[in-house]
Amino acid sequence: MEIGETVKGFIVSELMIGKRDENLEITFSLIENGVVDSLGIMRLIQFIEEKFSFSIEDEDILPENFENIESISRFIKRSISRKI
């Protein structure tokens, strides 16, 4: 499954409980809409680290890396290529 789809699946099923949106756009702001808040970011980081087998450094926990599905996917791809 493509990275974006995997991330979207997690966000829709785990972080958007009660307000699920299967048609979530990849540019939908997860921060402004309160999907990725202080607890949501913790769960998202844990999911990404386990699913994609890399460790996210404190320096990378930035709003621009977790703004929407598109930026999260870009960040994951960048991190994976850095690891190789």
Added chain:
Amino acid sequence: MNEFFYRKRCAIAVEKKLGDLKPFTGKTPDDVSIVDVDSKMDKSFFQKYTVKHRHLKCEFYLKSGYKAVAVKRADRVVGDIWYATKTGSSQEPIHPDMEWLNLVARPQDVYTFDMFLDPNERGNGMAAYLQHSALLLLKEKGFEKAYGYFLADNIPALWVHRLLKWEAIKKVYTKRFVRRWVIGEEALAETRAAPRKERA
């Protein structure tokens, strides 16, 4: 049998210039209001805390000369954030943390600390809302810069500070000396050793 070990943690000291602070643009929680808390508060205010033990800490802080910004949902106090300011010409650090972080406050600076939220209010944007509202109120009071710190392994705190664009100014490493009673797996004592300071 006793087991001794050190636990190393990293604290990130941060500052925020209040002059360029914009109104809150995030998702505002429903039915909330902000309260400016000082020593003139009516006693009944503290009985409105949803978490009982928190009001005892508040009374202690007020007696120590600190002030707070609290957030209420309907008529109940669900969170607060505390701050210390320089009074008169005193050369004393305005808060013990500032001495530990090796920061010096000017009269127009404020040190923010110990943000608390009712566990039932976490995870709905309330933390960012409270902190941003508190900074706006401090700006209205004429303060120019706020200081604070968070522990690097505290992801929710790190996230809120990053969202609100606090700037990291230094890292301070703490070593906690922990003595553990191994048989009962019960921690017996935990004392803070002198921190090692490093520039970020």
